[in-house]
Amino acid sequence: xxxxxxxxxxxxxxxxxxxxxxxxxxxxxxxxxxxxxxxxxxxxxxxxxxxxxxxxxxxxxxxxxxxxxxxxxxxxxxxxxxxxxxxxxxxxxxxxxxxxxxxxxxxxxxxxx
Amino acid sequence: xxxxxxxxxxxxxxxxxxxxxxxxxxxxxxxxxxxxxxxxxxxxxxxxxxxxxxxxxxxxxxxxxxxxxxxxxxxxxxxxxxxxxxxxxxxxxxxxxxxxxxxxxxxx
Numbered sequence: 001x002x003x004x005x006x007x008x009x010x011x012x013x014x015x016x017x018x019x020x021x022x023x024x025x026x027x028x029x030x031x032x033x034x035x036x037x038x039x040x041x042x043x044x045x046x047x048x049x050x051x052x053x054x055x056x057x058x059x060x061x062x063x064x065x066x067x068x069x070x071x072x073x074x075x076x077x078x079x080x081x082x083x084x085x086x087x088x089x090x091x092x093x094x095x096x097x098x099x100x101x102x103x104x105x106x107x108x109x110x111x112x113x
Numbered sequence: 114x115x116x117x118x119x120x121x122x123x124x125x126x127x128x129x130x131x132x133x134x135x136x137x138x139x140x141x142x143x144x145x146x147x148x149x150x151x152x153x154x155x156x157x158x159x160x161x162x163x164x165x166x167x168x169x170x171x172x173x174x175x176x177x178x179x180x181x182x183x184x185x186x187x188x189x190x191x192x193x194x195x196x197x198x199x200x201x202x203x204x205x206x207x208x209x210x211x212x213x214x215x216x217x218x219x220x221x
Contacts, residue, residue: 002155015184018180043156043211056207090155096200098143104155 003027004105008093012111015033018079021108025072025093031055032074033102034066036089049074052099081112115139117212119201124218125191133186133215135201143204147175147186150198150214159186159199191219 003026013019025032036059045058049068060066063081068074073088078085088109094102116138125131137145144163148156162168162177162184174187188195198214 002157041211045209045211048207058208062193088153098207099204100144100161105155106155 001110002103002105004091004093004103006089006105006108007087008108009106010109010111012113013081015081015083016111017081017112019078019081019110020075021078021089021091021110023074023076023093023105025074026103029093029095029103030072031085031094031097031099031102032068032072033092034074034076035092036087036104036109037099038084041087043090048077048099063095070094074092078110084113086110086112114127115122115203115205116129116209117201117210119199119212122216122218124220127191127221129191131188131191131217133188133199133201133217135183135184135186135212137163137184137201137203137212139182139203139205139210141205142179143177143206144220145177145184146202146204147173148200148202148211149194151196152198152201156200165207173214193219193221195219 005024030051037043046060048056066076088107091105092102119135147159150156160175196219201212
């Protein structure tokens with residue numbers, strides 16, 4: 001158990017819908033990262049927040065957005081869902097602003113039908 | 114852009130040694146990570162190299178040559194539980210870029 005929690009574990013939804021994935025970092029960690037892992041694209045960095053502020057942006061689509069709240073939990077919002085958005089979404093956290101020894105949560109498996 | 118290459122699959126026998134190579138061409142470099150990922154599970158951190166040379170951690174070692182854009186992960190005394198995907202990742206500024214992963218199968 002990494003100490004990072006993610007909900008829900010599984011999510012099945014239809015194309016065009018909007019979903020919210022939630023992540024709670026390890027106690028004391030200020031950075032939260034979101035990753036997408038699909039069979040054809042591998043593991044891809046989406047976005048990082050550090051202490052409530054957006055710190056780095058990767059291959060995140062405009063239909064996706066995220067935020068980190070004052071209690072440091074984070075949410076990833078995915079809208080206008082397409083079949084290709086089906087993937088495992090991981091959240092990770094680290095104490096530092098850089099991703100040294102980041103700890104991954106168990107992931108949310110999103111299926112878009 | 115980022116280009117990170119590692120072999121797709123490797124098979125080895127229990128008790129043996131396996132070396133997973135990773136080559137990279139990236140626009141910047143702040144370090145190289147190796148992660149282990151069992152099927153359906155989250156990646157777990159194995160090692161981090163920022164300077165050239167070998168870092169040893171128990172049965173696992175990782176090597177880096179920045180001038181050659183090359184790293185390897187060495188797994189010694191292989192155990193069945195080492196069957197997993199091994200991901201090479203390069204840190205550029207604050208962003209991690211991952212290779213596609215090498216699936217290692219350990220046979221009895």
